Amino acid sequence: IAILYFICKKNNLKKQKGGSNGEFTLYYVTWCPHCKVMQPEWERLKNSDNIDTSKVSIKSVDCTDKPESYLVEKKIEGFPTIVYSSPNGKINYGGGRTYEDFLSFLSKYNLLKNN
Numbered sequence: 001i002a003i004l005y006f007i008c009k010k011n012n013l014k015k016q017k018g019g020s021n022g023e024f025t026l027y028y029v030t031w032c033p034h035c036k037v038m039q040p041e042w043e044r045l046k047n048s049d050n051i052d053t054s055k056v057s058i059k060s061v062d063c064t065d066k067p068e069s070y071l072v073e074k075k076i077e078g079f080p081t082i083v084y085s086s087p088n089g090k091i092n093y094g095g096g097r098t099y100e101d102f103l104s105f106l107s108k109y110n111l112l113k114n115n
Contacts, residue, residue: 021055021056021086021087022055022056022057022084022085022086022087022109022111023056023057023058023059023083023084023085023086024045024056024057024058024059024082024083024084024093024102024106024111025058025059025060025061025082025083025084025085026038026042026059026060026061026080026081026082027061027063027074027076027079027080027081027082027083028060028061028062028063028079028080028081029062029063029064029079030062030064031064032079032080034079034080034097035079035080037097038080038097041097041098041099041102042058042060042102044099045058045099045102045103046058046060048099048103049113050103050112050113051106051111051112051113052111052112052113055110055111056084056086056106056109056111063076063079080097084105084109086109093105
């Protein structure tokens with residue numbers, strides 16, 4: 001148990017010392033009406049001063065021209081798909097599609113400034 005605690009503590013220290021350790025990624029296609037509606041909220045998130053960019057980067061991937069093998073590899077079954085990836089694994093985001101919803105999700109993982 002002590003070894004497991006040390007490993008977890010060591011990983012948390014690495015995260016806090018800098019470098020982007022996670023990605024919050026939107027996978028979308030240009031023809032999807034749901035993606036079009038959500039796009040302004042995602043852009044607001046990407047430009048937000050609330051995000052601790054030393055812990056997470058906000059990305060968008062246009063899958064319009066991506067081959068099917070890419071979608072299979074990324075396990076994308078529909079659009080929009082949002083995934084939080086970190087050294088600890090991946091989480092498929094299933095929350096709301098507003099700026100506030102995204103901030104709430106990121107807050108749960110201590111990825112906002114002053115968090």
